[in-house]
Amino acid sequence: MARIAFLHTGAVVIxxxxxxxxxxxxxxxxxxxxDDKIVADLGRGVPTEQVAQRLADLGDAAVAAGADAVLFTCSxxxxxxxxxxxxxxxxxYRVDEAMADEAVRAGDRISVIATLPTTVQPTAALxxxxxxxxxxxxxIDEVVVPGAFEAAVAGDRARHDTLVADAxxxxTxxxxVLAQASMASAAEGLALPVPILTSPERGVRRLAENLL
Known part of the structure; x- marks a missing residue:
C-alpha cells in the first residue's frame, strides 16, 4: 500500500x-x-536555514516511515x-500549485488574499x-486581512471566516485566490461573478493524478 505524508503547519487543516x-x-x-510553530517563526524572521532543517527533519521521518511522497499543505x-x-x-508536492495554474489561466488580474504576509508573498511568487x-x-494584487489570523488562533473561526469573506x-x-488552505471555509456560500479558488481539493486531486 502506498503511503503519503501530509506535512502541516496548522492542526486545523488535518x-x-x-x-x-x-x-x-x-x-x-x-x-x-x-510543526505548528513554523508560520509564527517565519513571521518573527527566524533564519530560513532553521526552517529548512525542521522541514528536513519531518521529511526524514516521513521517508523513514515509508512515505512514497510528501505533500506540503501550507503555502x-x-x-x-x-x-x-x-x-x-x-x-x-505543493498544495497550491494546481490552484496557481488554474488562476493564471483564469484571468489577467489575480487577487491573492491571505491572513499573513508570510503566506501572501510565497503565493504571489508561485x-x-x-x-x-x-x-x-x-x-497580482496582494491582500492581507487584518485580524483574521488572530481570530483563527483564538479559536474564533466564525470571525475569521467573516473577515476573509468580506475581503x-x-x-477587484x-x-x-485564497492563499491558505485554512481559509477555504470562508469561501463557502459566497457567490461572485469571478472564480474563488482554494487549494485543498485541487492540491489533493493533482497529487492523486500524479500518483495513481
Whole structure:
C-alpha cells in the first residue's frame, strides 16, 4: 500500500485533508506530520536555514516511515519543496500549485488574499512562477486581512471566516485566490461573478493524478 505524508503547519487543516484523502486517494495510507510553530517563526524572521532543517527533519521521518511522497499543505513553506525533494529522493508536492495554474489561466488580474504576509508573498511568487511557465502576463494584487489570523488562533473561526469573506467580496481581480488552505471555509456560500479558488481539493486531486 502506498503511503503519503501530509506535512502541516496548522492542526486545523488535518480533518480537511483526511476527508480529501479518503475521497481522492483510495487505498493510500496517510501520515500526518505537524510543526505548528513554523508560520509564527517565519513571521518573527527566524533564519530560513532553521526552517529548512525542521522541514528536513519531518521529511526524514516521513521517508523513514515509508512515505512514497510528501505533500506540503501550507503555502508559506512552498519554496522549500524543491530542495526537500532533492534531499529525500521522493516527490514533494505543493498544495497550491494546481490552484496557481488554474488562476493564471483564469484571468489577467489575480487577487491573492491571505491572513499573513508570510503566506501572501510565497503565493504571489508561485503565481508569477506558474504564469511564466504558461506564458501568461498577470497582475497580482496582494491582500492581507487584518485580524483574521488572530481570530483563527483564538479559536474564533466564525470571525475569521467573516473577515476573509468580506475581503473576498471586496476583491477587484478577475479571479480570487485564497492563499491558505485554512481559509477555504470562508469561501463557502459566497457567490461572485469571478472564480474563488482554494487549494485543498485541487492540491489533493493533482497529487492523486500524479500518483495513481
Amino acid at each position: 480533518p480537511t485533508f483526511a476527508a480529501l484523502a479518503a475521497e481522492h486517494l483510495p487505498g493510500v495510507e496517510v501520515q500526518n506530520l505537524l 508559506s513553506i512552498s519554496q522549500y519543496a524543491g530542495p526537500l525533494a532533492d534531499r529525500l529522493g521522493v516527490p514533494v 503565481l508569477r512562477e506558474r504564469a511564466e511557465l504558461h506564458g501568461r502576463d498577470v497582475q 473576498i467580496t471586496a476583491a 481581480g478577475d479571479v480570487v
